Amino acid sequence: MASTDSEISVTDVAKAAKSAFEASQLLSADVRKLALEKIAARLESSKAAILAANGEDMEAAQVEVDAGRLSNALLKRLDLSRGDKWDAMVKGVWDVANLPDPTGIVTYATELDDDLELYRVTCPIGVLLIIFEARPEVVVNIAALAIKSGNAAILKGGKESTRTTLLLSRVISEGLAQTTLPSTYIQSVQTRAEVSALLALDQYIDLVIPRGGNSLVRNIQNSTRIPVMGHADGLCHVYLDESADPEKAVRIVLDSKVDYPSACNAAETLIVHMSLLHTVWPKVAKALLDADVRLLCDSHTLATLHTSQFPQEKLESHVSVASESSYDIEHLDLKLSVIALPSLHSAIQFINAHSSHHTDSIVTESQEAATTFCRGVDSAGTFINASTRFADGFRYGFGTEVGISTGRIHARGPVGLEGLVIYKYMMRSKADKGHVVGEFGVGKGKRSYKHAPIKTTTVPF
């Protein structure tokens, strides 16, 4: 009986979200901006209560950590009072409020005939179902992005942050209630069973955004007809080309690996051109070993290390032989898989076979090699002499980020507000008799299409 009850209630949640979305379409973008300002203010005035709830979540999680059932890393991600997290969260809402409105922008306009105008106009997608893991501030980030872009959203956070996210969701609803937007514009659910039930409701939910690991994304893709915008693994490569500058090689490999090893845009595999085995590779290896990076090497790169001047104990503690599967692992740690390959083309093929199509970088002084790499590597980001860590919505200039998509539909790479909109076509006839298709065609008295571009970025009606 419980499951039926929950099914009924999530159907109500989904219906309410759809209705809220539809109602919001007739409101102006100013209302959405106002809602974000109200939410930011309310977060500030509810800070003590939210941090108290977060403290309770932390205490409960500490018990799990002590019992070895939860990682310390997750505990840290849960903590909303850590560093400048709280301030960054609230500032994020203000920042999103002040970003340009991504909706209502005309991206194609043409006159089909005298007095018959067509406009392609950006608009929200509809109802988003967003599933994320531990970090409670994501509720606020994502709600802000959804509201700004005019989408209704249903949120499901990690179970460890239940008390915090419940309170954050309430504050968001209270902020919405101070505007003409429906308070059901942003809703949240608590259980996996509710998520499962929601994934079946493709008549109400238009897009699922899972923010988590590969397995979360694939599980969801397997169990819904609703489109999924997944941020899956980041298995990024750096390729040191024949003509790589040694200093650039050292700097870029090091930054790509050690700047933030658990990020999805960190490098996991280094490809070294065979010709660099005794020149650039030992320099890069030294920098990596000095930075405490463990190396999983193929026979070529390994042999060089053993003939170089590295301390034996360092080699023993930090260098091991790569297996075939080493090149398919997202280490997310101070570990790097290394392989030597004989050519740029073999490097491109290797990357296309092993990369998660997130971001891959070449270090080269050859313009031709750079061009070939950028075109041949089939990833969301292909970089020349730059760290893979640059793959990020803020760094790209989007102000904020929904996630990083490794899919190839709708949005690819770091996804900003633009990733949360689609478009619709609006057509207007101003002719005395309106416009009908039957008047167009081949033959006497038939009209033909004019297709004269209209220069505008806004809909004139």
Place this chain on the structure above:
Amino acid sequence: MASTDSEISVTDVAKAAKSAFEASQLLSADVRKLALEKIAARLESSKAAILAANGEDMEAAQVEVDAGRLSNALLKRLDLSRGDKWDAMVKGVWDVANLPDPTGIVTYATELDDDLELYRVTCPIGVLLIIFEARPEVVVNIAALAIKSGNAAILKGGKESTRTTLLLSRVISEGLAQTTLPSTYIQSVQTRAEVSALLALDQYIDLVIPRGGNSLVRNIQNSTRIPVMGHADGLCHVYLDESADPEKAVRIVLDSKVDYPSACNAAETLIVHMSLLHTVWPKVAKALLDADVRLLCDSHTLATLHTSQFPQEKLESHVSVASESSYDIEHLDLKLSVIALPSLHSAIQFINAHSSHHTDSIVTESQEAATTFCRGVDSAGTFINASTRFADGFRYGFGTEVGISTGRIHARGPVGLEGLVIYKYMMRSKADKGHVVGEFGVGKGKRSYKHAPIKTTTVPF
């Protein structure tokens, strides 16, 4: 054993498609244009053989029609020598060849720092799996679109057109073989079992495009992790607003319904504002009845007809009472469901509840009503005083059409070549030491992001 064999062979097909796609990324757009020209020429020189094969398909289909197992409509769609179908098909290849290249276009470019440039560049999606029904010319249309946009494709046609599509596919491969593009760039499979096996290969196939009815689309969405760009039902509405001009009302309703009733952009439901029941509605009804359209009416619109001057036998043969389900049916025939509603807002709500979100039109003289309708109706096309039949890629000015998407992700409404591309980000550092993220941030000596727009539509490397 057969199924295992077929599984192995489709995996080979999918792998070959992925390899062909990757290899093609290093070739210029000119090669793809050349391939289309070679294919068009080869179609012309193989015309007799192809029409002979089509004749055999037609004969076999005629047997099925005679036995009552196949519709006459399908038989007609199969016929490649009907009217100007052949010439239109070949001309279509030339037209697509001459369209602007949809790839390689920079849609966002910014300088992140001195000498650090970011470009978002349109590029093909990858490998497409395209499933369509009877019409054999679709093989050629779709192959042309895939090649033009730089995507590899695997095609599956309807079983009734097997002989024709097999020959068309061979001609396409022969055309490709005259260029440096791999001949496996476009492949075809014949059976449903092969399609099922392909739907599991999300590591090789990037997008599924089913061109067929709702049930085909939903079946596919239910059985794959691969994104699906579905063209589902077209349940389009015309709404006659309080201020509708009678002549526009008659013309637009008539054209929307009778110009091509089996098209997805034909109207299936007419909504009449209550205030028009005794003024505009009888005029519109007369025009529809004169055009042999059968009407499924609610009690209000029905009552008016019975008090108007319509011949009793016409009412008996052509008018019946609508049931609740009448408003969820895509008639695809000379039938129209009709309902009277009391307001613009109730009409918008009715459309959002019953429409397939394809195209809906308002007939009105009120600017305010038009604006409200266009924003409030959540469909790919919202039209003012224009027939729903205008919803079409050619009419919109895209030159050609992949299909019409009722989804809200990636592409919505009529999909041109733009719907077959995505983008990737290319980043280039020209700095002496390359660029690393560690140098950016807050604090002494740290750099900050510049985000200075670069004005260009092409990648400078």
